[in-house]
Amino acid sequence: DRFEHTIGVMYTAASLAMRYHEDIDDAMMAGLLHDCGKYGSAQEQVERCQKHGILLTQSELEMPALVHAKLGAYFAEKEYGVTNKGVLSAITWHTTGRPEMTMLEKIIYADYIEPNRKIIPGLQKIRETVFVDIDHAICLCAGNTVNYLRKNGKPVDPMSIETYQYYSDKGE
Numbered sequence: 001d002r003f004e005h006t007i008g009v010m011y012t013a014a015s016l017a018m019r020y021h022e023d024i025d026d027a028m029m030a031g032l033l034h035d036c037g038k039y040g041s042a043q044e045q046v047e048r049c050q051k052h053g054i055l056l057t058q059s060e061l062e063m064p065a066l067v068h069a070k071l072g073a074y075f076a077e078k079e080y081g082v083t084n085k086g087v088l089s090a091i092t093w094h095t096t097g098r099p100e101m102t103m104l105e106k107i108i109y110a111d112y113i114e115p116n117r118k119i120i121p122g123l124q125k126i127r128e129t130v131f132v133d134i135d136h137a138i139c140l141c142a143g144n145t146v147n148y149l150r151k152n153g154k155p156v157d158p159m160s161i162e163t164y165q166y167y168s169d170k171g172e
Contacts, residue, residue, distance in 0.1 A: 001116075002035060002038070004116045005035070005111075005114060005116050005117075006031070006032060006035060006048055007103075008114035008115045008116040008117070009032075009034055009035075009108070009111040009114045010028050010031035010032045011031075011111075011114075012031065012110065012111070012113060012114045012115070012144075013026055013027035013028060013030060013031035013107050013108060013111075014028050014031070015131075016107040016110060016131070016134070016155070017023040017107060019131055020103050020106075020134060021108065022103050022107060024102075026084060026086060026087050026104055027104060027107050027108070029082065029084070029087050030086075030087045030090040030091055030094075030104060030107075030108045031107075031108060031111070033072060033075075033076045033080060033082065033087070033091055034069075034072060034090070034091050034094050034108055034111055035068060035072060036072045036075045036076055036079075036080070036091075037067070037068040037069065037070070037071030037072030037074065037075050038068040038071075038072065041063065042064030042067065045064060045067045045068055046061065046064055046067055046073055048071055049067060049070065049071055049074075052071075052074055052078075054070050054071060054074055056070070057157075059155065059157040059158060059159075060157070062147070062155050063154075063155050063157060065095075066095045066157055068095070069091060069092055069093065069095040069096070070092055070096055071164070072091045072092075072148060073088045073089070073091040073092040076088055076091055085104060086104050087104070089102065089104075089105055090104045090105045090107070090108035090109075091108065092103050092167065093108075093109065094108045094109050094111055096140075096157050096159040096160045096163060097109045097138060097142055097159070097160065097163035097167075098159055098162065098163055098167070099113070099162055099163060099165075099166035099167075101138070101163075103134075104133050105133070105146055106138055107134075109138060109141065110130055110134070110138075110141070111139065112126065112141045112144075112145075113126055113127045113130055113137075113141075116134075120144070120148075122140060122144050125140065126140045126141055126144070135167055135170055136167075138163070138167045139167035139168050139170070140163065142160060142163045142164035142167060143164050143168070145160055145164075146161060146164050148157070
């Protein structure tokens with residue numbers, strides 16, 4: 001499953017890079033490596049971060065599903081030799097997003113729309129929107145994530161909320 005997802009993200013990233021005039025190789029590299037920190041249990045990921053001096057926020061400790069992003073950027077650099085700071089940043093922010101993302105960060109944040117993703121409410125609209133207005137698509141993705149987590153009584157990372165607010169305000 002992870003292989004299919006990763007290939008789907010890589011090709012989606014390449015398509016979006018072509019659409020938004022971003023470097024295709026950088027987008028494909030970030031797409032290929034975006035989940036490289038996702039191996040092992042949540043606890044093992046946290047322990048690897050601690051071992052390598054990767055600082056985690058309280059939210060990340062409460063929601064270890066987010067940890068793989070920072071760990072992945074570390075592995076991309078240290079294990080796979082990636083030196084491109086843009087690629088590393090795109091991997092870092094692909095789970096929560098952030099205000100004022102670079103285009104490459106936006107493209108990798110859109111791993112949410114890759115073709116193998118299970119259909120969730122609003123996904124088709126986001127897939128259509130991302131090729132027309134990526135900022136609006138980021139707003140829709142972040143809004144879906146925040147609403148889903150709140151509806152299910154799960155904690156919401158403050159950066160996800162900031163991302164949603166920033167891209168909501170940007171669309172006004």
